[in-house]
Amino acid sequence: MTFHLNAALAARSFEVSLSLGPAETIAILGPNGAGKSTLLDIISGLLRPDTGKATIGDKVLFDLTADKNVWRAPHARGTALLAQEALLFPHLSALDNVAFGPRSAGASRTEARETATHWLTEVDAGSLASRRPGQLSGGQAQRVAVARALAADPDLLLLDEPMAALDIHAAPLLRRLLKRVLADRRAIIITHDILDALMLADRVIVLEDGRITEEGPTRDVLEKPRSRFAAGLAGLNLMSGTVTAAGITTDRGQVVAGYHDGTAVPGQDGVAVFPPSAVSVFLTQEHGSPRNSFHVTITDLEPHGDQIRVRAGGLSADITPAASADLGLTPGMTVYFVIKATAVSIYPA
Amino acid sequence: MNRRSGTGYTGIPPWIYAIAAAGALFVLLPLVAMVAKVNWPQFIPLITSEASLTALGLSLRTSAASTVSCIVLGVPLALVLARSPFPGQRLLRAFVLLPLVLPPVVGGIALLYTFGRQGLLGRNLELAGIRIAFSSTAVILAQTFVALPFLVVSLEGALRTAGNKYEAVAATLGAHPTTVLRRVTIPLVLPGLASGAVLSFARSLGEFGATLTFAGSLQGVTRTLPLEIYLQRETDADAAVALSLVLVAVAVAVVGLSHRRPHTSTAPQGAPQ
Numbered sequence: 001m002t003f004h005l006n007a008a009l010a011a012r013s014f015e016v017s018l019s020l021g022p023a024e025t026i027a028i029l030g031p032n033g034a035g036k037s038t039l040l041d042i043i044s045g046l047l048r049p050d051t052g053k054a055t056i057g058d059k060v061l062f063d064l065t066a067d068k069n070v071w072r073a074p075h076a077r078g079t080a081l082l083a084q085e086a087l088l089f090p091h092l093s094a095l096d097n098v099a100f101g102p103r104s105a106g107a108s109r110t111e112a113r114e115t116a117t118h119w120l121t122e123v124d125a126g127s128l129a130s131r132r133p134g135q136l137s138g139g140q141a142q143r144v145a146v147a148r149a150l151a152a153d154p155d156l157l158l159l160d161e162p163m164a165a166l167d168i169h170a171a172p173l174l175r176r177l178l179k180r181v182l183a184d185r186r187a188i189i190i191t192h193d194i195l196d197a198l199m200l201a202d203r204v205i206v207l208e209d210g211r212i213t214e215e216g217p218t219r220d221v222l223e224k225p226r227s228r229f230a231a232g233l234a235g236l237n238l239m240s241g242t243v244t245a246a247g248i249t250t251d252r253g254q255v256v257a258g259y260h261d262g263t264a265v266p267g268q269d270g271v272a273v274f275p276p277s278a279v280s281v282f283l284t285q286e287h288g289s290p291r292n293s294f295h296v297t298i299t300d301l302e303p304h305g306d307q308i309r310v311r312a313g314g315l316s317a318d319i320t321p322a323a324s325a326d327l328g329l330t331p332g333m334t335v336y337f338v339i340k341a342t343a344v345s346i347y348p349a
Numbered sequence: 350m351n352r353r354s355g356t357g358y359t360g361i362p363p364w365i366y367a368i369a370a371a372g373a374l375f376v377l378l379p380l381v382a383m384v385a386k387v388n389w390p391q392f393i394p395l396i397t398s399e400a401s402l403t404a405l406g407l408s409l410r411t412s413a414a415s416t417v418s419c420i421v422l423g424v425p426l427a428l429v430l431a432r433s434p435f436p437g438q439r440l441l442r443a444f445v446l447l448p449l450v451l452p453p454v455v456g457g458i459a460l461l462y463t464f465g466r467q468g469l470l471g472r473n474l475e476l477a478g479i480r481i482a483f484s485s486t487a488v489i490l491a492q493t494f495v496a497l498p499f500l501v502v503s504l505e506g507a508l509r510t511a512g513n514k515y516e517a518v519a520a521t522l523g524a525h526p527t528t529v530l531r532r533v534t535i536p537l538v539l540p541g542l543a544s545g546a547v548l549s550f551a552r553s554l555g556e557f558g559a560t561l562t563f564a565g566s567l568q569g570v571t572r573t574l575p576l577e578i579y580l581q582r583e584t585d586a587d588a589a590v591a592l593s594l595v596l597v598a599v600a601v602a603v604v605g606l607s608h609r610r611p612h613t614s615t616a617p618q619g620a621p622q
Binding site: 044045046073074075076077078079080081083085087089090091100101103104105148149152154158 | 517
């Protein structure tokens with residue numbers, strides 16, 4: 001019972017293919033407008049791609065390849081959708097909201113309510129059963145929405161930034177809840193938060209401009225990001241280019257010396273990755289190798305923990321507030337970012 | 350929510366109130382003039398005469414029937430107009446709304462040439478032994494024709510405001526489109542549907558021109574209350590005024606009902622407690 005998808009939609013320059021095991025959860029990460037919601041809409045049947053095919057085991061969700069024209073309606077797919085807003089039906093009690101899925105599947109009123117009570121209890125919302133959605137807080141409503149989605153017994157659960165609309169107190173509670181209920185379940189979760197990916201997902205997919213730019217186990221992607229977006233999530237600097245014997249050469253001709261992990265072969269596409277804490281900031285050119293030195297213009301200074309994060313030329317450096325004051329850093333200044341070659345990892349892109 | 354506290358800034362220039370008052374008077378004054386003209390000692394006998402009661406009964410029955418037809422025909426029309434874009438949609442909307450601006454007598458003539466004995470459909474119905482023109486059915490058709498746009502406009506607005514997010518969620522939970530319509534869409538737009546139905550009922554109750562043209566004025570069969578009032582006006586002005594007051598009272602009651610919304614069921618979610 002594996003889920004397979006490949007779909008293309010030219011109007012949104014969207015082209016994605018992915019697979020998902022029976023109890024696997026993947027996190028979809030990516031900038032706004034990358035096509036994350038398009039992906040969920042296509043899977044759930046709310047949006048029709050130009051071509052492609054999706055199956056869950058033997059069940060064909062759609063098959064628009066070649067001259068086939070199979071399109072299963074959203075209600076027959078078994079792909080429950082949980083969005084940013086809880087979207088509980090305002091005219092039904094919490095219990096009847098959760099009972100909606102079982103009722104639609106043909107269960108009797110009593111059976112459906114029993115199922116609903118079970119799932120409400122499962123999300124610690126048993127005491128809210130008789131409340132109307134208007135009487136629930138955002139976090140409570142979202143918990144009921146989780147129960148409603150699970151009560152429909154979906155083959156694939158789709159979560160579209162379920163924590164995004166919650167306040168900082170409600171989000172951790174829901175995240176713990178999702179970790180528990182998603183453990184043995186197939187799910188795709190769209191998120192902006194690296195913590196969601198770490199806690200909830202077995203695997204992450206980075207989507208940029210409608211294409212998958214990076215894919216792999218969450219830990220690997222965060223430790224060895226290959227896309228600028230994933231590097232940003234992991235809090236790392238990333239420069240891409242062509243692998244050389246000593247490091248890489250970027251498209252703009254910058255030479256980055258670094259430490260080869262042994263997998264990169266000179267001539268292939270590669271990346272140089274280093275943490276902002278490894279970057280030193282100087283006002284003048286430093287001499288003495290083995291060091292990388294980049295002449296950059298400061299775009300932003302911002303607090304980052306107990307450090308100051310200096311952003312310049314697409315790179316970040318973390319320095320102490322004292323150092324920043326000593327150097328008199330302001331946006332618009334040109335400085336040198338200096339990184340020891342031993343702090344730079346080089347691996348294939 | 351009716352907020353009647355006068356503490357907030359309204360931004361309305363003072364002279365607007367004077368014109369607004371004149372406008373209100375323009376509507377109220379004729380009603381007052383009519384009430385002043387009522388022959389109160391004879392009021393009860395006048396409105397309980399056989400002709401009056403027959404006309405009132407016919408009016409209420411036909412208006413109720415035409416409201417039901419408006420719901421049966423209008424709900425699907427509003428759904429199609431609000432939810433599924435198709436070529437010619439704007440044209441269809443324009444035609445559905447046409448009776449709003451069409452003189453009712455023109456509607457009556459159009460209906461006559463459709464369902465009359467020599468009409469487009471009437472000819473075939475006649476062969477099948479069904480005669481519609483100048484029957485109570487004709488009254489209901491005339492009322493439905495003029496009242497349908499009220500329901501469609503009101504419901505289409507409610508559907509557009511509600512959006513279809515809830516429907517999408519319901520579908521992914523496994524609900525068949527018919528189930529979604531019955532358990533989600535209709536309950537969500539119920540206030541809009543109710544006020545549309547009430548407006549349709551009120552419009553049916555007041556229908557005159559199309560009824561007279563298409564259904565005629567046979568006592569007990571097609572002579573509704575407005576027709577009875579028009580007829581009485583020639584012979585017995587007191588009766589006409591008394592019956593007019595009855596119609597005003599029914600209309601006020603109906604419109605009052607439609608504005609007394611129970612609770613806004615489409616309140617935003619996640620409101621803090």
